[in-house]
Amino acid sequence: MVTEVLQLIINGIMAGTILAVPAIGLTAIFAVLRFANFALASHATIGAFAGLVANVNFGLPIVPSLLFAFLVAAVVGVVTDEFVLKPFRAAGFITTAIGSIALTIALENVVRFIFGNELRGYDLPIRRDWRFEGIRIGPQQVENLVIAVAVMAAVFLFLMLTRIGKAMRAVADNPMLANIKGINAEMVARIVSFVGMGLAGLGGMLIGLDTTIDPLTGFRSMLSIFAAAVVGGLGSIPGAVVGALTVGIGEELSLLFLSPNYRSAVGFFTILLVLIFRPRGILGQRAL
Amino acid sequence: MENYLVAMGVSAGIFALMALGLNVIWGMAGLINLGLVGFFAVGAYVSALLTLKLHLPIAIGILAGTGLAALVGAIVALVTVRLKGDYLAIVTLGFAETVRIVASNEIWLTNGTDGLSGIARPFGADFSPVQFNLFYLCLVAAMVTVLFVFIDRLSHSPFARVLRAIREDEQVASVAGKHVLVFKIKAFAFGSAALGLAGALYGHYTSFIAPDIFVPLLTLYIKLALLVGGVGNTWGAVVGAIVVVTFLESTRFITPLIPGLSAVQGAALREFLISVSLIVILRFRSQGILPESPSHPVVPARTGAETQPAQI
Numbered sequence: 001m002v003t004e005v006l007q008l009i010i011n012g013i014m015a016g017t018i019l020a021v022p023a024i025g026l027t028a029i030f031a032v033l034r035f036a037n038f039a040l041a042s043h044a045t046i047g048a049f050a051g052l053v054a055n056v057n058f059g060l061p062i063v064p065s066l067l068f069a070f071l072v073a074a075v076v077g078v079v080t081d082e083f084v085l086k087p088f089r090a091a092g093f094i095t096t097a098i099g100s101i102a103l104t105i106a107l108e109n110v111v112r113f114i115f116g117n118e119l120r121g122y123d124l125p126i127r128r129d130w131r132f133e134g135i136r137i138g139p140q141q142v143e144n145l146v147i148a149v150a151v152m153a154a155v156f157l158f159l160m161l162t163r164i165g166k167a168m169r170a171v172a173d174n175p176m177l178a179n180i181k182g183i184n185a186e187m188v189a190r191i192v193s194f195v196g197m198g199l200a201g202l203g204g205m206l207i208g209l210d211t212t213i214d215p216l217t218g219f220r221s222m223l224s225i226f227a228a229a230v231v232g233g234l235g236s237i238p239g240a241v242v243g244a245l246t247v248g249i250g251e252e253l254s255l256l257f258l259s260p261n262y263r264s265a266v267g268f269f270t271i272l273l274v275l276i277f278r279p280r281g282i283l284g285q286r287a288l
Numbered sequence: 289m290e291n292y293l294v295a296m297g298v299s300a301g302i303f304a305l306m307a308l309g310l311n312v313i314w315g316m317a318g319l320i321n322l323g324l325v326g327f328f329a330v331g332a333y334v335s336a337l338l339t340l341k342l343h344l345p346i347a348i349g350i351l352a353g354t355g356l357a358a359l360v361g362a363i364v365a366l367v368t369v370r371l372k373g374d375y376l377a378i379v380t381l382g383f384a385e386t387v388r389i390v391a392s393n394e395i396w397l398t399n400g401t402d403g404l405s406g407i408a409r410p411f412g413a414d415f416s417p418v419q420f421n422l423f424y425l426c427l428v429a430a431m432v433t434v435l436f437v438f439i440d441r442l443s444h445s446p447f448a449r450v451l452r453a454i455r456e457d458e459q460v461a462s463v464a465g466k467h468v469l470v471f472k473i474k475a476f477a478f479g480s481a482a483l484g485l486a487g488a489l490y491g492h493y494t495s496f497i498a499p500d501i502f503v504p505l506l507t508l509y510i511k512l513a514l515l516v517g518g519v520g521n522t523w524g525a526v527v528g529a530i531v532v533v534t535f536l537e538s539t540r541f542i543t544p545l546i547p548g549l550s551a552v553q554g555a556a557l558r559e560f561l562i563s564v565s566l567i568v569i570l571r572f573r574s575q576g577i578l579p580e581s582p583s584h585p586v587v588p589a590r591t592g593a594e595t596q597p598a599q600i
């Protein structure tokens with residue numbers, strides 16, 4: 001029993017770390033642009049498929065494929081934001097949220113049109129799981145975890161040390177003041193779309209590496225990603241990490257008494273529980 | 289061909305019921321609900337299960353489906369009462385997905401992703417298929433008319449005035465001595481009842497329901513119907529529903545015109561066209577075909593921060 005719980009917690013930490021990547025993307029976009037971007041789901045799918053093309057068709061190893069997944073999703077993110085979502089933002093957040101759902105369905109169908117509905121898998125070397133005292137750990141999972149942590153560290157350093165990162169934090173904190181200081185809000189919006197959707201794409205591929213992918217990959221993970229961002233407090237990057245680990249571990253522990261099919265529902269109930277007691281998430285809103 | 293048009297009419301009627309329900313929740317009370325399809329599913333499943341498993345009369349099934357959807361709506365409103373904006377959007381969307389997950393996994397009850405078939409049709413044994421279609425069109429049209437008249441009257445009532453006040457400024461409404469929570473719950477429950485009724489009627493018409501039917505795209509169709517018709521306008525909900533169903537059906541004829549498409553590609557292209565047109569409508573004509581006159585007692589709020597001052 002103890003081993004089983006420990007195994008689930010370890011799995012949860014791994015799943016949560018991966019979940020943190022797209023959750024950071026979502027929360028960063030929310031912090032700067034102030035709307036819940038449901039288009040994240042399709043960008044995760046696009047990233048997963050871009051990575052698949054790089055990995056299976058071009059024969060690239062996993063890390064360059066992940067980079068490709070990031071770039072493709074990031075470019076699609078900037079372009080669709082510029083031409084589809086940006087005009088909506090003036091009309092208010094709910095119109096933008098509905099628009100982003102429509103966008104996510106449109107993009108998902110572009111992927112379906114090209115690749116069809118079949119399940120697809122990445123070319124991964126087959127490796128034996130490591131075992132310690134009855135606990136199993138897959139080498140690929142550890143590799144994913146290391147990659148996810150590296151990506152988070154890179155995002156953190158980008159926000160803390162670079163000029164653009166500081167500009168992003170300034171706009172998130174106080175758009176008017178940032179404007180007075182001469183920060184180009186449009187440029188910052190484009191960069192946050194690039195980074196945020198790129199992270200979604202990279203996260204989509206990381207999620208897919210564990211199993212198989214299909215055009216609904218992003219959509220199926222959407223509740224968990226949103227749960228992670230909301231639980232930690234929309235707009236807070238440390239919050240997204242805390243939220244992702246909470247949701248990841250929570251989803252795994254639920255396996256003790258629920259069927260695995262209820263995994264996304266656990267994300268939903270975590271959102272509800274946290275919001276009832278802390279309507280702004282664990283770490284509060286806008287602490288980017 | 290006539291049969292096809294009648295079936296389209298039934299779809300339009302069911303969409304209109306949903307759009308009318310949404311109009312109360314969103315148009316009048318300004319509450320965000322991206323989980324419409326969840327309440328629709330509750331109505332459909334409850335009515336189908338009661339008639340299939342307990343062999344209750346269809347009328348009881350439909351009533352129970354409507355009632356339970358209202359109850360679920362009230363609970364969702366109660367739980368989410370402190371949430372606003374994006375958080376409410378996420379939670380309601382999550383609610384609908386959760387309903388779908390439950391419907392897919394409680395196989396002993398709902399037959400899982402295979403769905404429930406053989407749902408009883410009212411007078412299904414007495415009528416020929418053509419007669420049944422016509423009868424159902426009349427039934428749905430009657431329901432739409434009743435709900436339409438009721439909501440139209442309601443929109444002129446003090447109740448709707450309070451809802452509008454809450455939508456414009458919750459604090460002011462509460463300072464004026466209105467119990468905001470109670471009004472929000474009532475609006476949500478009433479709208480959800482209409483959604484549940486639509487779901488129950490849908491199940492007894494097609495005689496088959498499955499979790500795949502209750503996807504977020506259906507929620508978008510209803511938003512689209514209301515946006516096309518004009519949010520906050522009772523006529524708009526009905527006109528919008530007819531326009532949307534006509535449009536959805538017409539896309540069926542576009543995909544066969546392109547040679548060399550597989551079935552999956554055709555379906556993907558259709559969903560793509562539908563979602564793109566929603567984006568275009570949202571972008572260029574968000575006030576709808578029938579924009580509400582400013583003197584109408586239910587003027588929809590400009591969403592979000594840029595709320596207009598109330599015009600009483």
